[in-house]
Amino acid sequence: ADRTVTVVEAVDRLLGRAVAPVVASHVRQRLEATGVRILTGTSIARIEGENGHVVAAITSAGERLPARMVVVGVGAVPNVELAQAAGLSIANGIRVDHQMRTSVPEILAIGDAASYRHWFTGGDVRLESVQNATDQARLAARTITGHADSYSAVPWFWSDIGDMKLQMVGLTAGGDSHVVLGDLPDNKFSIYHYAGDRLLGIESVNRPGDHMLGRKMLGAGFSPTPQTIAAGPEGLKAALAAFQNMELAKAGA
Structure with missing residues (x-):
C-alpha cells in the first residue's frame, strides 16, 4: 500500500518469451489499471545508493526513478x-x-x-x-534402472500476476492462428494456438479448467476444430472422449 511500482522491460513488450502478444497486452492493461507504470524498450543504466541503501534507478533514457527496492530479473544461462x-x-x-x-x-x-x-x-x-x-x-x-522410455511429457507453465492466474500448456512458437474462448474484459479467457489445423498450445487467464483439459488434449494428440472450441468445455470434453475411444478402437483393430 502507498507504494508505486515501475516495471522496466528491455524489449518492446512484456512476457516476450512466454506468451503471445494478445496475452501480454492484456497483462499490461490489467497492471496499468492498478497503477503500475510499465516502460518497455528501456533498460536500467545504473542504480544509485546512499548509506548502503538504494535510492534510485536511472533508465537508459536518462529518467531517474526514485526507489526503495529494486528487483532485478535478468534471466539465466546454463552452467555447462x-x-x-x-x-x-x-x-x-x-x-x-x-x-x-x-x-x-x-x-x-x-x-x-x-x-x-x-x-x-x-x-x-x-x-x-x-x-x-x-x-x-x-x-x-x-x-x-534399465527402462527404455522416451521423454514425452507435455510442457506446462504458470504464473500469478496481480489478479491473473496465467497458465500455459504446450509450445506455441510457430503458430499461425488462434481462437479465443471466454472474455478478455472479464479477465477470464483462453487462447488456443494453431499451426494449420494442429493445436500447439493454450494460454489461459483465470480459466484453470481450460488449462487442465488442454493438458489432456495435447497429451492425447487431439486437436479440436475452432468450432468445437466455440462449443465450450463440455463440447471439448465430449470431443476428446470420442477421439480417445476412436484411438482405442484403432489400437485394438
Missing part, C-alpha cells in the same frame, strides 16, 4: 563448464537424447541446463520450468 570439461556435447545447454543421456551415455543431464529435440515441436528446446525438471528426473531414474 563441468559438462564441457567432461567432453559432453554442448548446444544451448547440455545436449541429451529422449532418455536424458548425454553424448557420453553413462552421464545423464536434466532440467534447466538440458537441451534436446522436443517430441512435440520437432525443434531443439531448453525449458526452464519445475514441471520439465521433475518429469525429466523421473525419466532419468527409469533410464538408470
Whole structure:
C-alpha cells in the first residue's frame, strides 16, 4: 500500500518469451489499471545508493526513478563448464537424447541446463520450468534402472500476476492462428494456438479448467476444430472422449 511500482522491460513488450502478444497486452492493461507504470524498450543504466541503501534507478533514457527496492530479473544461462570439461556435447545447454543421456551415455543431464529435440515441436528446446525438471528426473531414474522410455511429457507453465492466474500448456512458437474462448474484459479467457489445423498450445487467464483439459488434449494428440472450441468445455470434453475411444478402437483393430 502507498507504494508505486515501475516495471522496466528491455524489449518492446512484456512476457516476450512466454506468451503471445494478445496475452501480454492484456497483462499490461490489467497492471496499468492498478497503477503500475510499465516502460518497455528501456533498460536500467545504473542504480544509485546512499548509506548502503538504494535510492534510485536511472533508465537508459536518462529518467531517474526514485526507489526503495529494486528487483532485478535478468534471466539465466546454463552452467555447462563441468559438462564441457567432461567432453559432453554442448548446444544451448547440455545436449541429451529422449532418455536424458548425454553424448557420453553413462552421464545423464536434466532440467534447466538440458537441451534436446522436443517430441512435440520437432525443434531443439531448453525449458526452464519445475514441471520439465521433475518429469525429466523421473525419466532419468527409469533410464538408470534399465527402462527404455522416451521423454514425452507435455510442457506446462504458470504464473500469478496481480489478479491473473496465467497458465500455459504446450509450445506455441510457430503458430499461425488462434481462437479465443471466454472474455478478455472479464479477465477470464483462453487462447488456443494453431499451426494449420494442429493445436500447439493454450494460454489461459483465470480459466484453470481450460488449462487442465488442454493438458489432456495435447497429451492425447487431439486437436479440436475452432468450432468445437466455440462449443465450450463440455463440447471439448465430449470431443476428446470420442477421439480417445476412436484411438482405442484403432489400437485394438
